[in-house]
Amino acid sequence: MDPFLALLHSFSCSFTDKELSSLKFLCRGKIGKRKLESTQSGNDLFVCLLEQKLIASDKVDFLEFLLKQLKREDLVSQLQQFVADGEVNAPEEQPDAHEKRRLKAAIEVVCDNVGKDWKRVVRKLGVSEVKMERIIAANPCNLHEQFTQSLLEWQRWKGGDAKASDLIKALRDCHLNLVADTVEQKLKELNLETR
Known part of the structure:
Protein backbone atom coordinates (compact mmCIF):
# COMPACT_ATOMS: atom_id res chain seq x y z
CA MET A 1 0.00 0.00 0.00
CA ASP A 2 1.24 3.50 -0.86
CA PRO A 3 2.07 5.25 2.46
CA PHE A 4 1.04 8.64 1.05
CA LEU A 5 -2.41 7.36 0.05
CA ALA A 6 -2.79 5.80 3.50
CA LEU A 7 -1.93 9.17 5.05
CA LEU A 8 -4.46 10.98 2.83
CA HIS A 9 -7.13 8.42 3.73
CA SER A 10 -6.51 8.94 7.45
CA PHE A 11 -6.83 12.70 6.92
CA SER A 12 -10.07 12.20 5.01
CA CYS A 13 -11.57 10.10 7.82
CA SER A 14 -10.90 12.87 10.33
CA PHE A 15 -12.56 15.72 8.39
CA THR A 16 -15.90 17.05 9.59
CA ASP A 17 -18.53 18.09 7.03
CA LYS A 18 -17.72 21.73 7.76
CA GLU A 19 -14.00 21.11 7.16
CA LEU A 20 -14.71 19.33 3.88
CA SER A 21 -16.87 22.26 2.80
CA SER A 22 -14.02 24.67 3.67
CA LEU A 23 -11.52 22.56 1.72
CA LYS A 24 -13.77 22.53 -1.34
CA PHE A 25 -14.09 26.32 -1.11
CA LEU A 26 -10.31 26.74 -0.86
CA CYS A 27 -9.84 24.54 -3.97
CA ARG A 28 -12.27 26.53 -6.14
CA GLY A 29 -9.53 28.12 -8.24
CA LYS A 30 -7.72 24.79 -8.71
CA ILE A 31 -10.54 22.32 -9.43
CA GLY A 32 -13.53 22.80 -11.73
CA LYS A 33 -16.92 23.66 -10.23
CA ARG A 34 -18.60 20.48 -11.53
CA LYS A 35 -15.94 18.24 -9.99
CA LEU A 36 -16.14 20.08 -6.69
CA GLU A 37 -19.92 19.69 -6.58
CA SER A 38 -19.61 15.93 -7.04
CA THR A 39 -16.98 15.69 -4.27
CA GLN A 40 -18.58 13.96 -1.29
CA SER A 41 -15.56 13.13 0.87
CA GLY A 42 -11.98 14.06 1.59
CA ASN A 43 -10.90 11.06 -0.48
CA ASP A 44 -12.83 12.41 -3.49
CA LEU A 45 -11.13 15.77 -3.07
CA PHE A 46 -7.69 14.18 -2.74
CA VAL A 47 -8.28 12.18 -5.93
CA CYS A 48 -8.99 15.45 -7.76
CA LEU A 49 -5.88 17.08 -6.29
CA LEU A 50 -3.76 14.06 -7.25
CA GLU A 51 -5.17 14.06 -10.80
CA GLN A 52 -4.44 17.78 -11.14
CA LYS A 53 -0.91 17.06 -9.84
CA LEU A 54 -1.42 19.65 -7.11
CA ILE A 55 -0.31 17.16 -4.47
CA ALA A 56 1.97 14.13 -4.54
CA SER A 57 4.08 12.25 -2.03
CA ASP A 58 6.98 14.57 -2.88
CA LYS A 59 4.83 17.68 -3.38
CA VAL A 60 2.93 18.50 -0.20
CA ASP A 61 3.06 22.32 0.01
CA PHE A 62 -0.52 22.86 -1.19
CA LEU A 63 -1.81 20.12 1.10
CA GLU A 64 0.01 21.68 4.05
CA PHE A 65 -1.49 25.07 3.14
CA LEU A 66 -5.01 23.56 3.11
CA LEU A 67 -4.53 21.87 6.49
CA LYS A 68 -3.19 25.09 8.01
CA GLN A 69 -6.22 26.98 6.72
CA LEU A 70 -8.42 24.46 8.55
CA LYS A 71 -6.31 25.07 11.68
CA ARG A 72 -5.70 21.32 11.88
CA GLU A 73 -2.24 21.48 13.42
CA ASP A 74 -2.53 17.80 14.33
CA LEU A 75 -2.72 16.89 10.64
CA VAL A 76 -0.04 19.41 9.69
CA SER A 77 2.32 17.77 12.14
CA GLN A 78 1.47 14.28 10.81
CA LEU A 79 2.26 15.52 7.31
CA GLN A 80 5.53 17.09 8.43
CA GLN A 81 6.46 13.87 10.24
CA PHE A 82 5.72 11.93 7.04
CA VAL A 83 8.03 14.23 5.06
CA ALA A 84 10.77 14.24 7.73
CA ASP A 85 10.71 10.46 7.98
CA GLY A 86 11.24 10.21 4.24
CA GLU A 87 8.32 7.79 4.27
CA VAL A 88 8.15 7.93 0.49
CA ASN A 89 11.69 6.63 0.30
CA ALA A 90 11.22 3.90 2.90
CA PRO A 91 12.23 0.44 1.74
CA GLU A 92 9.23 -1.50 0.45
CA GLU A 93 10.30 -4.84 1.82
CA GLN A 94 9.90 -5.82 5.44
CA PRO A 95 12.12 -8.14 7.44
CA ASP A 96 11.11 -11.80 7.16
Whole structure:
Protein backbone atom coordinates (compact mmCIF):
# COMPACT_ATOMS: atom_id res chain seq x y z
CA MET A 1 0.00 0.00 0.00
CA ASP A 2 1.24 3.50 -0.86
CA PRO A 3 2.07 5.25 2.46
CA PHE A 4 1.04 8.64 1.05
CA LEU A 5 -2.41 7.36 0.05
CA ALA A 6 -2.79 5.80 3.50
CA LEU A 7 -1.93 9.17 5.05
CA LEU A 8 -4.46 10.98 2.83
CA HIS A 9 -7.13 8.42 3.73
CA SER A 10 -6.51 8.94 7.45
CA PHE A 11 -6.83 12.70 6.92
CA SER A 12 -10.07 12.20 5.01
CA CYS A 13 -11.57 10.10 7.82
CA SER A 14 -10.90 12.87 10.33
CA PHE A 15 -12.56 15.72 8.39
CA THR A 16 -15.90 17.05 9.59
CA ASP A 17 -18.53 18.09 7.03
CA LYS A 18 -17.72 21.73 7.76
CA GLU A 19 -14.00 21.11 7.16
CA LEU A 20 -14.71 19.33 3.88
CA SER A 21 -16.87 22.26 2.80
CA SER A 22 -14.02 24.67 3.67
CA LEU A 23 -11.52 22.56 1.72
CA LYS A 24 -13.77 22.53 -1.34
CA PHE A 25 -14.09 26.32 -1.11
CA LEU A 26 -10.31 26.74 -0.86
CA CYS A 27 -9.84 24.54 -3.97
CA ARG A 28 -12.27 26.53 -6.14
CA GLY A 29 -9.53 28.12 -8.24
CA LYS A 30 -7.72 24.79 -8.71
CA ILE A 31 -10.54 22.32 -9.43
CA GLY A 32 -13.53 22.80 -11.73
CA LYS A 33 -16.92 23.66 -10.23
CA ARG A 34 -18.60 20.48 -11.53
CA LYS A 35 -15.94 18.24 -9.99
CA LEU A 36 -16.14 20.08 -6.69
CA GLU A 37 -19.92 19.69 -6.58
CA SER A 38 -19.61 15.93 -7.04
CA THR A 39 -16.98 15.69 -4.27
CA GLN A 40 -18.58 13.96 -1.29
CA SER A 41 -15.56 13.13 0.87
CA GLY A 42 -11.98 14.06 1.59
CA ASN A 43 -10.90 11.06 -0.48
CA ASP A 44 -12.83 12.41 -3.49
CA LEU A 45 -11.13 15.77 -3.07
CA PHE A 46 -7.69 14.18 -2.74
CA VAL A 47 -8.28 12.18 -5.93
CA CYS A 48 -8.99 15.45 -7.76
CA LEU A 49 -5.88 17.08 -6.29
CA LEU A 50 -3.76 14.06 -7.25
CA GLU A 51 -5.17 14.06 -10.80
CA GLN A 52 -4.44 17.78 -11.14
CA LYS A 53 -0.91 17.06 -9.84
CA LEU A 54 -1.42 19.65 -7.11
CA ILE A 55 -0.31 17.16 -4.47
CA ALA A 56 1.97 14.13 -4.54
CA SER A 57 4.08 12.25 -2.03
CA ASP A 58 6.98 14.57 -2.88
CA LYS A 59 4.83 17.68 -3.38
CA VAL A 60 2.93 18.50 -0.20
CA ASP A 61 3.06 22.32 0.01
CA PHE A 62 -0.52 22.86 -1.19
CA LEU A 63 -1.81 20.12 1.10
CA GLU A 64 0.01 21.68 4.05
CA PHE A 65 -1.49 25.07 3.14
CA LEU A 66 -5.01 23.56 3.11
CA LEU A 67 -4.53 21.87 6.49
CA LYS A 68 -3.19 25.09 8.01
CA GLN A 69 -6.22 26.98 6.72
CA LEU A 70 -8.42 24.46 8.55
CA LYS A 71 -6.31 25.07 11.68
CA ARG A 72 -5.70 21.32 11.88
CA GLU A 73 -2.24 21.48 13.42
CA ASP A 74 -2.53 17.80 14.33
CA LEU A 75 -2.72 16.89 10.64
CA VAL A 76 -0.04 19.41 9.69
CA SER A 77 2.32 17.77 12.14
CA GLN A 78 1.47 14.28 10.81
CA LEU A 79 2.26 15.52 7.31
CA GLN A 80 5.53 17.09 8.43
CA GLN A 81 6.46 13.87 10.24
CA PHE A 82 5.72 11.93 7.04
CA VAL A 83 8.03 14.23 5.06
CA ALA A 84 10.77 14.24 7.73
CA ASP A 85 10.71 10.46 7.98
CA GLY A 86 11.24 10.21 4.24
CA GLU A 87 8.32 7.79 4.27
CA VAL A 88 8.15 7.93 0.49
CA ASN A 89 11.69 6.63 0.30
CA ALA A 90 11.22 3.90 2.90
CA PRO A 91 12.23 0.44 1.74
CA GLU A 92 9.23 -1.50 0.45
CA GLU A 93 10.30 -4.84 1.82
CA GLN A 94 9.90 -5.82 5.44
CA PRO A 95 12.12 -8.14 7.44
CA ASP A 96 11.11 -11.80 7.16
CA ALA A 97 8.95 -13.26 9.94
CA HIS A 98 11.97 -14.79 11.73
CA GLU A 99 13.85 -11.48 11.74
CA LYS A 100 10.72 -9.60 12.90
CA ARG A 101 10.50 -11.91 15.93
CA ARG A 102 14.22 -11.45 16.60
CA LEU A 103 13.88 -7.66 16.40
CA LYS A 104 10.80 -7.58 18.64
CA ALA A 105 12.55 -9.66 21.32
CA ALA A 106 15.78 -7.65 21.00
CA ILE A 107 13.97 -4.31 21.28
CA GLU A 108 12.11 -5.45 24.41
CA VAL A 109 15.34 -6.53 26.12
CA VAL A 110 17.22 -3.40 25.06
CA CYS A 111 14.48 -1.04 26.22
CA ASP A 112 14.29 -2.78 29.59
CA ASN A 113 18.05 -2.66 30.14
CA VAL A 114 19.35 0.60 28.67
CA GLY A 115 18.62 3.73 30.67
CA LYS A 116 19.84 7.25 30.08
CA ASP A 117 22.34 6.13 27.41
CA TRP A 118 19.56 5.28 24.97
CA LYS A 119 20.25 8.25 22.67
CA ARG A 120 23.81 7.03 22.02
CA VAL A 121 22.44 3.68 20.85
CA VAL A 122 19.84 5.29 18.61
CA ARG A 123 22.46 7.63 17.10
CA LYS A 124 24.69 4.62 16.34
CA LEU A 125 21.75 3.14 14.43
CA GLY A 126 21.55 6.31 12.32
CA VAL A 127 18.29 7.84 13.53
CA SER A 128 18.39 11.62 13.10
CA GLU A 129 18.31 14.11 15.96
CA VAL A 130 15.15 15.65 14.48
CA LYS A 131 13.30 12.34 14.66
CA MET A 132 14.52 11.74 18.20
CA GLU A 133 13.40 15.22 19.30
CA ARG A 134 9.93 14.65 17.82
CA ILE A 135 9.64 11.35 19.66
CA ILE A 136 10.79 12.99 22.92
CA ALA A 137 8.25 15.79 22.46
CA ALA A 138 5.48 13.23 21.89
CA ASN A 139 6.48 11.29 25.05
CA PRO A 140 7.90 14.00 27.34
CA CYS A 141 7.98 12.16 30.67
CA ASN A 142 8.47 8.55 29.59
CA LEU A 143 12.09 7.54 28.94
CA HIS A 144 11.17 3.92 28.19
CA GLU A 145 8.60 4.97 25.57
CA GLN A 146 11.02 7.48 23.99
CA PHE A 147 13.59 4.72 23.53
CA THR A 148 11.03 2.17 22.31
CA GLN A 149 9.55 4.58 19.75
CA SER A 150 13.04 5.56 18.56
CA LEU A 151 13.95 1.92 17.95
CA LEU A 152 10.63 1.29 16.18
CA GLU A 153 11.32 4.38 14.06
CA TRP A 154 14.73 2.91 13.14
CA GLN A 155 13.05 -0.39 12.24
CA ARG A 156 10.48 1.38 10.00
CA TRP A 157 13.20 3.47 8.37
CA LYS A 158 15.43 0.49 7.61
CA GLY A 159 12.56 -1.78 6.49
CA GLY A 160 13.89 -5.14 5.33
CA ASP A 161 17.45 -4.08 6.22
CA ALA A 162 16.68 -3.82 9.95
CA LYS A 163 18.45 -6.65 11.77
CA ALA A 164 18.75 -7.61 15.43
CA SER A 165 22.48 -8.05 14.78
CA ASP A 166 22.71 -4.31 13.91
CA LEU A 167 21.12 -3.49 17.25
CA ILE A 168 23.57 -5.77 19.06
CA LYS A 169 26.50 -4.16 17.20
CA ALA A 170 25.27 -0.67 18.15
CA LEU A 171 25.12 -1.77 21.80
CA ARG A 172 28.68 -3.08 21.63
CA ASP A 173 29.86 0.11 19.90
CA CYS A 174 28.41 2.04 22.86
CA HIS A 175 30.26 -0.26 25.30
CA LEU A 176 26.97 -1.74 26.51
CA ASN A 177 28.32 -5.28 26.25
CA LEU A 178 26.27 -6.65 29.14
CA VAL A 179 23.03 -5.58 27.43
CA ALA A 180 24.27 -7.01 24.12
CA ASP A 181 25.04 -10.31 25.86
CA THR A 182 21.57 -10.26 27.46
CA VAL A 183 19.95 -9.77 24.04
CA GLU A 184 21.93 -12.65 22.55
CA GLN A 185 21.02 -14.87 25.51
CA LYS A 186 17.32 -14.00 25.16
CA LEU A 187 17.38 -14.78 21.44
CA LYS A 188 19.05 -18.11 22.20
CA GLU A 189 16.40 -18.94 24.84
CA LEU A 190 13.64 -18.18 22.32
CA ASN A 191 15.39 -20.23 19.60
CA LEU A 192 15.75 -17.07 17.53
CA GLU A 193 19.48 -17.27 16.86
CA THR A 194 20.69 -16.17 13.45
CA ARG A 195 20.04 -18.76 10.81
